[in-house]
Amino acid sequence: MDICQQTQLQLNEIEREIAESQPLVSNKIPTAQLQNEYASDDKIAELMKTYKYIRRIRGDGNGFYRAFAFGYLEKNLNNKKELERFRQLTYDLKDQLVKLGYLDFTVEDVRDVVIEIIDNIYKEGNEQSLIENFCSPSYSDYLVAYLR
The missing domain is CATH 1.20.1300.20 (Peptidase C65 Otubain, subdomain 2)
Structure with missing residues (x-):
């Protein structure tokens, strides 16, 4: 198997893992959860004032x-x-x-x-x-x- 085939197999595996772990559109998630992910970003507090929920979209x-x-x-x-x-x-x-x-x-x-x-x-x-x-x-x- 050449390097191109190996790369394609690896990409296919990554796409499969993402598809299994991330829905195309998530249910509502409280914006407060963003504080944990983006603790150093002051803009999260502003987002939380405006929006109560977010939805995650698969990055495909x-x-x-x-x-x-x-x-x-x-x-x-x-x-x-x-x-x-x-x-x-x-x-x-x-x-x-x-x-x-x-x-x-x-x-x-x-x-x-x-x-x-x-x-x-x-x-x-x-x-x-x-x-x-x-x-x-x-x-x-x-x-x-x-x-x-």
Whole structure:
């Protein structure tokens, strides 16, 4: 086995360990826990004044997109009007992307999964349903692909 294969095996093992130990999106964690991790940082006290909780997002290269989407949907869990607006925007985006050269069936597949996520949240309207959707790699990965 050459060095490239060994490196790839090691990277695969690291990714597997991370996936087993870190959810894609965590449950709420009190911001006070940050004091232990960042004891020397004075900004934590300011964060604690503004925010009672945080969520950890797996650092897999897609964290920004996942955090953005989760935050947006969590903020609008009970805002049916905004969820309907987002659903319509998602639905309409397919034709625009096809005009730009994206493959119809690929865009449609991603769009359909994102709409399913929106519909799940619209029907359930609760935090647990949102977390379950985002902690499902198939759902979460499609949502990240959509945002990218």
